[in-house]
Amino acid sequence: MSSIYQHFRPEEKEFIDQVLEWKRESDEMYAPKLTDFLDPREQEIVQSIVGEHGDTAAFFFGGTDRSERKRAYICPGYFTPSEKDFDTVLYEVNYPDKFVSVTHPQVLGSLMGLGLKRGKFGDILTDGKRVQFLAAAEVSHYIELNFNQIGKTKITLSEKDGQEAIVPEEDWKELAATVSSLRLDAILSAFAKQSRHKVQAAIKGGLVKVNWKQQENPAFECKEGDMLSMRGAGRAKLIAVEGKTKKEKWRIILGMVK
Known part of the structure; x- marks a missing residue:
């Protein structure tokens, strides 16, 4: 395992060490490890490390098929998690869209202003008018109590079923x-x-x-x-x-x- 670092960039060593620790915990305790939301590069590292060594498997979920940020579920290979096991909550942001517009950076900035780590939030989804975001269930109560404003615009949140998630369209x-x-x-x-x-x-x-x-x-x-x-x-x-x-x-x- 000592040579595993040669396959990655030097600045990724700290995250690799974290992944190795997650895998060790799952292997030794026969218990699942649910991570925060990871960006696609972090997911790639998890899959590379967990998917190629031992009897542990990694699964990912971020709300939609096109989601970039996803939580990883690291567990014994004989187990397959359901969507509920990823503990995510989908919120829709309700705001007076006839009078103001809300952008992706504004939503992200306001969420980060709550004092939570970026890893507690998944993708921010928008179709140009409606705005949704995914959050880790363990911080949902805190978000519902404290997330009531984006910039100077008052907002409310409504929880949505996962099937109602906005699927972003990107033209590559x-x-x-x-x-x-x-x-x-x-x-x-x-x-x-x-x-x-x-x-x-x-x-x-x-x-x-x-x-x-x-x-x-x-x-x-x-x-x-x-x-x-x-x-x-x-x-x-x-x-x-x-x-x-x-x-x-x-x-x-x-x-x-x-």
């Missing part, structure tokens, strides 16, 4: 590009169609995330599968690195969503 498009290197600033420049200088300023200003984590190093080396986002420019996934051209530039395929 592929883009073939040639970049001078696999540095974050080079790839973002191609994706956002902005100068390297402007992109570097955005990275250093904390406006860029790689695999859902803020990344402030323009020289960060990207790999296939990395999810990139830049505030105001949308999101992109590095789908493939196809090799170098005769001029020593990299041919890449990006999947983009605005």
